[in-house]
Amino acid sequence: SNSNQMNGLKAAAAFSLSEDIISVEAFGSGHINDTYRVTTRNTIGKTFLLQRINHHIFQNVDGLMLNIKHVTDHLKTKIAHLPIEIQESRVLTIIPTKSNDLYHLDEDGDYWRMFILIDGTKSYDVVETTTQASEGGKAFGQFQLQLADLDATQIVEVLPNFHNIQFRLDNLRKAIAADSQGRVEGVKDILEFIFSREERMRTILDLASKGDLPLRITHNDTKFNNVLLDQNDQAQCVIDLDTVMPGYVAYDFGDAIRTIINPVEEDEKDLSKIVLNIPLYAAYAEGYLNEAKEFLTDIEVHSLLEGVFLLPYMQGVRFLTDYLEGDHYFKTKYDDHNLVRTKTQLKLVEEMERQEEELKTAISSVLQD
Ligand code: ADP
Ligand code: MG
Ligand code: MG
Numbered sequence: 001s002n003s004n005q006m007n008g009l010k011a012a013a014a015f016s017l018s019e020d021i022i023s024v025e026a027f028g029s030g031h032i033n034d035t036y037r038v039t040t041r042n043t044i045g046k047t048f049l050l051q052r053i054n055h056h057i058f059q060n061v062d063g064l065m066l067n068i069k070h071v072t073d074h075l076k077t078k079i080a081h082l083p084i085e086i087q088e089s090r091v092l093t094i095i096p097t098k099s100n101d102l103y104h105l106d107e108d109g110d111y112w113r114m115f116i117l118i119d120g121t122k123s124y125d126v127v128e129t130t131t132q133a134s135e136g137g138k139a140f141g142q143f144q145l146q147l148a149d150l151d152a153t154q155i156v157e158v159l160p161n162f163h164n165i166q167f168r169l170d171n172l173r174k175a176i177a178a179d180s181q182g183r184v185e186g187v188k189d190i191l192e193f194i195f196s197r198e199e200r201m202r203t204i205l206d207l208a209s210k211g212d213l214p215l216r217i218t219h220n221d222t223k224f225n226n227v228l229l230d231q232n233d234q235a236q237c238v239i240d241l242d243t244v245m246p247g248y249v250a251y252d253f254g255d256a257i258r259t260i261i262n263p264v265e266e267d268e269k270d271l272s273k274i275v276l277n278i279p280l281y282a283a284y285a286e287g288y289l290n291e292a293k294e295f296l297t298d299i300e301v302h303s304l305l306e307g308v309f310l311l312p313y314m315q316g317v318r319f320l321t322d323y324l325e326g327d328h329y330f331k332t333k334y335d336d337h338n339l340v341r342t343k344t345q346l347k348l349v350e351e352m353e354r355q356e357e358e359l360k361t362a363i364s365s366v367l368q369d
Helices: 002-012 061-077 084-090 130-147 165-178 185-195 203-209 249-260 278-292 298-325 337-354 356-368
Strands: 021-026 034-040 047-053 111-117 216-218 227-229 235-238 245-247
Touching: 002 021, 002 034, 002 047, 034 111, 061 130, 084 235, 130 216, 130 227, 130 235, 130 249, 130 278, 165 185, 165 203, 165 298, 185 298, 185 337, 203 298, 216 249, 245 249, 249 278, 249 298, 278 356, 298 337, 298 356, 337 356
Parallel strands: none
Antiparallel strands: 021 034, 034 047, 047 111, 216 245, 227 235
16 A cells, blocks of 8 residues: 555665665565565665565564574575675575664564565466476575574574474364354364374474484475576575574475465365375475485485475364364455365375375485485
8 A cells, every 4th residue: 555655665764775765666475574675776786675574473573583684694604605696696685774773663663674686586376387396395405404504592483383283283172172153063074084193293293302303494484485486497595584493394395395286275165176286296305305315314304294294284273273263363255264274275185195105205216316
């Protein structure tokens, strides 16, 4: 809206730019932050990206911005030998405010930050080709690889328990006990499906609690539109670092696969349309593993498939919990919207169980090459 644009223009003026601002326009297709493109007089050939941080979701903005600073500084050390323009096109660059802070807090209590806008790139909401899938895998594999030697204790857990299935199942159980909407009776079969798979879905947490899975720094929002591709569909830069946190590699792998492998929308009602896209899955796995095999332990490799099952399952648990609680968290367009979403996620799990051998083979065949 116009008033948003005005706020954006005002906020942009708080940042340390060497040239006058010419325009601030809405940009991109993210769902969490409000994103704007900032054009300056531009004799230096740079454009900037202004974002209003969603601080309802991210309440610790200091921790969040420090995380991004640590991560981007570290990533830049890996490409320090390259010319500065190339570095700035491969890793996000924070533009500080005029008072040299990582973000600007305005009079309305909104938090703003600025990056260099990486021009000439594309980001896709939906993966269409195996080249794109493989490049996505490569980007997130390289991202984890390059962060494998960053001290994880420096990184704040900005969204505690984000991928913790125990926490998500506890919340589901609370919602069932309360049954505030009287919806539990109607979902008995779905609950049976969920609870009969509980043990398997705890595999990653169990391995971790035995000390068998290293805690890494992971991205935690490995959607495909969080990788910028160049004009030839080659991966160029991983963006959207808000959720970078200590985590297990299988969460990143599983969440990327959750959307890549699903040919339909998250709220498709016709479950017969949910047929796994194995070629895109295999391409992502190949791109990912060719980077990540360098640092993954054997148990981490084994955990990847568990992540593939876990992430749609966990998303289903979250949709169902919201449905039972009266749809407060996810935006809904009709009465059973969250229930429809639950069913698509659990159908994915069911299809994965049916094709588990194919899923396993795609991983092991990359490692045999
Ligand atoms: P959200 O958390 O809302 O998804 P993102 O940081 O992913 O926010 O930004 C939204 C969109 O803006 C991205 O999907 C991408 O298209 C674009 N974008 C974000 N950062 C950059 C950047 N530095 N350069 C170019 N485009 C960007
Ligand atoms: Mg994003
Ligand atoms: Mg985001």
